[in-house]
Amino acid sequence: GAGVSQSPSNKVTEKGKDVELRCDPISGHTALYWYRQSLGQGLEFLIYFQGNSAPDKSGLPSDRFSAERTGGSVSTLTIQRTQQEDSAVYLCASSPQAVQETQYFGPGTRLLVL
Amino acid sequence: QQQVKQSPQSLIVQKGGISIINCAYENTAFDYFPWYQQFPGKGPALLIAIRPDVSEKKEGRFTISFNKSAKQFSLHIMDSQPGDSATYFCAASPGYALNFGKGTSLLVTP
Numbered sequence: 001g002a003g004v005s006q007s008p009s010n011k012v013t014e015k016g017k018d019v020e021l022r023c024d025p026i027s028g029h030t031a032l033y034w035y036r037q038s039l040g041q042g043l044e045f046l047i048y049f050q051g052n053s054a055p056d057k058s059g060l061p062s063d064r065f066s067a068e069r070t071g072g073s074v075s076t077l078t079i080q081r082t083q084q085e086d087s088a089v090y091l092c093a094s095s096p097q098a099v100q101e102t103q104y105f106g107p108g109t110r111l112l113v114l
Numbered sequence: 115q116q117q118v119k120q121s122p123q124s125l126i127v128q129k130g131g132i133s134i135i136n137c138a139y140e141n142t143a144f145d146y147f148p149w150y151q152q153f154p155g156k157g158p159a160l161l162i163a164i165r166p167d168v169s170e171k172k173e174g175r176f177t178i179s180f181n182k183s184a185k186q187f188s189l190h191i192m193d194s195q196p197g198d199s200a201t202y203f204c205a206a207s208p209g210y211a212l213n214f215g216k217g218t219s220l221l222v223t224p
Contacts, residue, residue: 004157031210042116043158043203043214056211091157100146100165103212105157 002026004106006092012112013082021077021109025094032075033095033103034067038088046090049075082113117141118206120215127222133191135218137204140185144206144213149178149189152201152217161202162189194222 005024013019025032034046045059049069060066064083069075079086089110093103120137127133137147148163164171164178164187171178177190191198199222205212 033211035212035214042216043205043212045211045213048210059211093157100207100209102148102160102163105150105159107155107157 004092004094004104006090006106006109008109009107010110010112012114014114015084016081018078018080019082019111021079021090021111023075023077023092023094023106025073025075025092026104027073029094029096029104030072031095031097031101031103032069033093034075034077035091035093035105036061036088037091037108041088043091046077079111082111084113087111087113116216117144117213118204118215120204120218122218123216124219125221127191127194127220129194129196129222129224131194131222133189133194133198133220133222135189135202135204135220136186137188137206137215138184138186139206139213141206141208141213142185143208146207146209147178147180147187148205148207148212149176150203150205150214152203158203191220194220196222196224198222 032049048056064080067077089108091108093105095101149161150158151161152158175192180187201217204215
């Protein structure tokens with residue numbers, strides 16, 4: 001079946017602009033996660049959704065970052081007023097439920113802020 | 115701070131050799147320890163995972179060794195192949211969020 005898909009695959013934006021990154025999880029997966037992968041920091045957890053609710057937003061680096069999930073499926077990560085340090089690969093993952101199950105990752109969105 | 119420390123940062127192994135990657139953690143609440151493999155341009159993919167009630171888990175050429183008292187775990191790749199050349203990440207989780215090591219870039223030479 002189809003895996004996790006993310007769009008766009010690449011995004012170049014200017015400092016100060018807002019960007020939206022989209023994630024389509026595997027059908028039927030109730031848990032959805034966002035991670036950020038950067039050269040200096042490795043892979044960092046950002047946010048976790050169970051259904052449409054986000055019980056853990058602790059990894060979001062600033063209030064410029066927000067995420068939502070609708071219909072228990074698609075999720076959007078929004079970065080407002082982008083900064084150069086936001087340049088990274090943003091990875092989405094999903095799992096059938098949440099606790100200690102395999103997380104299936106998408107290919108990521110490569111964000112470059114000029 | 116980095117909750118999972120991974121070493122080495124890079125590793126070169128000859129075809130047929132054994133690749134060994136080590137990780138250490140401090141948080142005793144961690145009770146799920148997966149290893150992920152990542153190829154360039156792709157997302158990480160689960161390779162093998164272990165829970166702390168066992169000391170070793172083997173799947174094909176891949177083995178995780180786990181030492182709960184030392185809070186360390188390692189990945190052994192037996193009979194390493196050029197197709198194993200990738201970046202490997204260890205991770206640890208108390209529930210859902212994965213805390214990743216910084217990764218090991220493995221190159222297996224022919």
